[in-house]
Amino acid sequence: MASGKTSKAARRNTPAPLKKNSFPWGTVTAVVVLVAMIAVIGTYVAVRSNEQQARAEALAPFTPTAQNPDPSRAIPGIVIKEYPGGSHVGPDEQVAYTESPPFGGTHDQVWAACNGVVYDTPVRSENLVHSLEHGAVWIAYHPDRVSGEALETLKSKVTVPYTVMSPYPDLDRPISLQSWGHQLKLDDANDPRIDQFIAALRLNPNTHPEPNASCQETTLFDQHNPPPYQPAPTPGTPGARAEDESVDPSRPMQTG
Numbered sequence: 001m002a003s004g005k006t007s008k009a010a011r012r013n014t015p016a017p018l019k020k021n022s023f024p025w026g027t028v029t030a031v032v033v034l035v036a037m038i039a040v041i042g043t044y045v046a047v048r049s050n051e052q053q054a055r056a057e058a059l060a061p062f063t064p065t066a067q068n069p070d071p072s073r074a075i076p077g078i079v080i081k082e083y084p085g086g087s088h089v090g091p092d093e094q095v096a097y098t099e100s101p102p103f104g105g106t107h108d109q110v111w112a113a114c115n116g117v118v119y120d121t122p123v124r125s126e127n128l129v130h131s132l133e134h135g136a137v138w139i140a141y142h143p144d145r146v147s148g149e150a151l152e153t154l155k156s157k158v159t160v161p162y163t164v165m166s167p168y169p170d171l172d173r174p175i176s177l178q179s180w181g182h183q184l185k186l187d188d189a190n191d192p193r194i195d196q197f198i199a200a201l202r203l204n205p206n207t208h209p210e211p212n213a214s215c216q217e218t219t220l221f222d223q224h225n226p227p228p229y230q231p232a233p234t235p236g237t238p239g240a241r242a243e244d245e246s247v248d249p250s251r252p253m254q255t256g
Contacts, residue, residue, distance in 0.1 A: 058192070062200040069206035072182055075196050079183045085133050085209025089241050095126055096240040097232040101140045101168050102129050103178040105243035113223035114138070114164035114215040118155050122229030123166045127221060128178075131164055134213035135203045138178040139194075140168035146175060150189040157194060162203050162215050170231055180208035 062071045072078055083104030089095060095106045107129035114128075114136035128138050139154055146154065154175065158165040168176065173185040177194065179201035184193060205211040217223045233240040 059195060059199040062196045064200065064204045064206060070200070070204070072179075072197060072200035072204075072207075075184060075193050075200065077184055077186075077193070078197070081181050083181050084244065085180075087245050088130075089126060091227065093126075094230060094233050094240050095129075095243055095245075096235040096237055097125065097243050098235060099183065100170055100172070100232065101125060101138070101176055101178055101183075102232065102243070103132060103138075103183045104129065104181045106241050106245045107133065110218060110220040111213075111215070112164065112226060113217035113221055115161045115217070116159050117164050117223055118158050119164070119166035119223075119226060121167065121226070122169055124227040124229055125232065127227060128164065128166070131215060132178055132180040133208055134162070134210050134215055135180070135205070135208045136162045136164055136215055137198050137202045139163070139165040140171060140176045140178065141165070142171040142174050143167040143169060145171075146189065150174075153189040154194075157198060160202075163198065164215075166229075169229070179204075182207065 061074065064071060073080065081099075081104060087106040088109040089106055091108060091110070095102070097105065102125050106126075108124070108126035109130070110127060111130035111134055112123055112127035114131040114134070122143075132138060139158060141151070141154060154165060157163065173187060175186040175189060175191075175194075177184045177186070177197045179197070182197075182201055184197050186193065201207055203211075221227075235242065
């Protein structure tokens, strides 16, 4: 019979049972999640890149070139008129515009800030027409006919310099685009002609009288409290200036 000492020694010399290594599920899960995220990001980048390339290709025919200085002429429904530049009125004068919204002709001495500005309230037309003279594109919309997702879609077009957007209460269609001497009226904020119009006419030196002029806010125009819109008087109204009135050489002119 084994002694107690022998039994104790045997127990001391018996190797401890081996521990099973657990599978690193946490590490594997983290790697799988990381790979999935990389795949999702890569897919998103590829899709966005493809979308941007497709958009660029679609707008290529509407990019001004020496051979095609005014590609907007190919946009269905566009209205084009010739207007002389440089004729100004003071801040308390109105112009009897023949078009609504106006898109050229006599205008205020001070331009409306148009550096990607979205106005929440209707703005005086005489100031906005001066912005067009500087190469801006003005998106006007009827506040009772454009709202929600359509309004957000329009706002997304006004994120670069020389674009401006404002409500226009007397608009006869939901949406109207203006550049100097050019106008396009539309019903749908998703109409591809909006991008075509902007690509063809924004800062197009061939279609507006004052290339390289500013669209920044000035001390004479507060974009946070702009002069309010007033309906244009009818042509021949006493005290109203004519849309095509020639330049008054005695009137100081603000340009650039």
